[in-house]
Amino acid sequence: MTAVAEPAMSIVDEPVVAPAPAAVPFHEHEAKPRDILIICYSGELEKTWATMILATTGAAMGAKVRVFLTFWGLQTFVKDQKRITGDNAMQKMMSFMQRPGISHRKLSKMNFLGMGPWMMGKLAKQYKVASPRELLDLAKEMGVEFMPCQMTMDMFGLKPEDMIEGMGEPVGAATVIALMTEGSAPLFI
Amino acid sequence: MPLEIAQRVDAKGLSCPMPIVKTAQAVKLMVSGQLMEVLATDAGSTKDFAAWCKTTGNELVESSVEGGVYRFVLRRK
Numbered sequence: 001m002t003a004v005a006e007p008a009m010s011i012v013d014e015p016v017v018a019p020a021p022a023a024v025p026f027h028e029h030e031a032k033p034r035d036i037l038i039i040c041y042s043g044e045l046e047k048t049w050a051t052m053i054l055a056t057t058g059a060a061m062g063a064k065v066r067v068f069l070t071f072w073g074l075q076t077f078v079k080d081q082k083r084i085t086g087d088n089a090m091q092k093m094m095s096f097m098q099r100p101g102i103s104h105r106k107l108s109k110m111n112f113l114g115m116g117p118w119m120m121g122k123l124a125k126q127y128k129v130a131s132p133r134e135l136l137d138l139a140k141e142m143g144v145e146f147m148p149c150q151m152t153m154d155m156f157g158l159k160p161e162d163m164i165e166g167m168g169e170p171v172g173a174a175t176v177i178a179l180m181t182e183g184s185a186p187l188f189i
Numbered sequence: 190m191p192l193e194i195a196q197r198v199d200a201k202g203l204s205c206p207m208p209i210v211k212t213a214q215a216v217k218l219m220v221s222g223q224l225m226e227v228l229a230t231d232a233g234s235t236k237d238f239a240a241w242c243k244t245t246g247n248e249l250v251e252s253s254v255e256g257g258v259y260r261f262v263l264r265r266k
Binding site: 061062142 | 202205207210212213214240241245
């Protein structure tokens, strides 16, 4: 009796034992780090800097980094030489009031009509801190993906040719949420 | 076998994140098992290089500091 019952038991037990959790520890040496998704929303100099530092470092550490560019953060990625952007008067006025481009960022505090950013730039040079512009070039070189927000492009009247070279296809919020649900570490800057 | 350095990165004077960024770029030029020497003066580098190695799986063979210069020897995985 027992000789027959035992194999029968083990067959029944097997499926219960089989689905072992296939959890791969994130910091395991061989494991690839989690993807990183930075939502670049703000346009201030210091926040642009933070975005670019984290994006390049993430890429340097082997993570796939994506940067979603939206609202004021999208204006940062308009070509520096563009002065006025947009189709209608209001869009043009917006770009006039806040000059687009990564080299024309203002500080949220102590801007003093550009005196703050100028001093910040001087200090950065002195301490060999790479500028947001330099970090952007490195980020592109290292495979960081930039995804402009289609809705912001429309609202500001921005065209693909207004944007810095190397930006990806414009996307919407669903792409961003999908990346988050798939496990990208999200950062809202 | 003597430790032969295949790549050298001089990141002295550079601030975060450039020492790590330069290292990540240089490691791409190496083959598995080769050694790289990095020199840096950024006081955060001891922790940063340990973290970089832990995440990327490259081996931190040596980590030392002398006269304000941090020296790291890394082996490409």
